[in-house]
Amino acid sequence: MSKILDNLKYSESHEWVKVEDNIAFVGVTDFAQKEMGDITYVDMPEEGDDVLAGEEFGALESVKASSELISPVSGTVVLVNSELEDAPEKVNEDAYGAWIIKVEMSMPSELDKLMDAAAYKKMIGE
């Protein structure tokens, strides 16, 4: 069983969002990290880059495969989690602790299109 946290929003492409004021923390779900296996590299944007909801902002790489990261919200990247550059395995160890980017949202109403924990749980069939 994959871990799902109640206080987060979820996207169909398995990103989670935690909202603090106008800032969205974005990471990938526990289900996603299990599917990927050992993550060896996190390809992240630069601080100051603009991201668009539904568009690629980076990628996760495991030994065998790479998987695009899709931004659940639009806005500007205010911080990337530079800790993941040297320790990408943190995504495997604690998917909800290992946020990847912090986004200053330009359209917070986009959050309404994301799933809550119950809907995400249903989507992954667990």
Add this chain to the structure above:
Amino acid sequence: MSENLIPLEQLQKTCLYDSHVALGAKMSPFAGFMMPIQYDSITIEHNAVRQHVGMFDVSHMGEIFVKGPEAEAFINHIFTNDIRGFEPGKVLYGMMCYPDGGTVDDLLVYREYLANHFLLVVNAANIDKDFAWIQEHAKGFDCKLDNASPRIGQIALQGPEAEKTIIEVLGYKEAADLAFYTFCDVEYNGERLILSRTGYTGEDGFEIYTTNENIVEIWDKFLKAGVQPCGLGCRDTLRFEAGLPLYGDELSPEITPVMAGLGMFCKYEKDFIGKQALLDQKAGSLEKKLVGIEIEDKAIPRAGYPVETPEGEEVGVVTTGYHSISLDKSICFALVKKEYSALDTPLCIRIRKKVFPGKVVKKRFYQTNYKK
């Protein structure tokens, strides 16, 4: 790839399928078979082979027996390497080529202890194509062909502890005397077992061929002895580090042995199908060459990513790439224009939106540990 086009119910299963499922392996279609990709993790399995011993179900591979007074002449006609004068008990690697030099398959040829008997071991994905090719070109030669692939199972036992494991678990003391690329015939349950000191990992090891029933028993014995089961995931990372090509990635109807840098397995003092085309490529008509590239980053160059010069001109494409588990470097094989193939040539890989600088390095990334 074409895997997705084969309906699930038409995929073949090897004799060890039930064991893989019982072990909880992640299964996936490969070469028309449902095969284990990993049991624990690719990294754990990879390191088991490099440091201790691991075993692979390679029962999907094809075995074709060729025998008869003209078997040797026939094989030499379709095989790039030269089997004349190579002794019983020896194994030779080489390719079969089309007249234009493109590769039909890469394979092992075993010269059996019985006179005029040979065994060809071919890639699973190519069994039908190869057997049709062999049948067609055997016309006019006095030899008999037998595609024994469905009857024969195979385990590859690989790693520095492979010899010890064979002797302790199966009792074949002969293993200690086998040099790399030689084999001997032994018996298991009264049936023939071919014990071959070969492999596809860059480590010492053995490939065992016998009946499907025997293979299931032997697999269980190795499991009980603590041998790490290994899936196709680490088979690919291991062979890649050792600089070994995979048919479909580094060899294909479009990629000749000369392009792939496998000219040492082509012998031109005899005739074989495709010889003239390969000679022409050697003489200068070659346009592309397979190289190794190392990049200065942890990003991973994957198959299909473009290779560019530092000025941004696209000059090739990645065929296989990983962040190497044994070397902790991001490396790949790439097919590039010949003029960019010299060692240390600066080349870049475009990975998604970014360009990562690197340079041409030797294809054998990992120092292999074969038994002399």
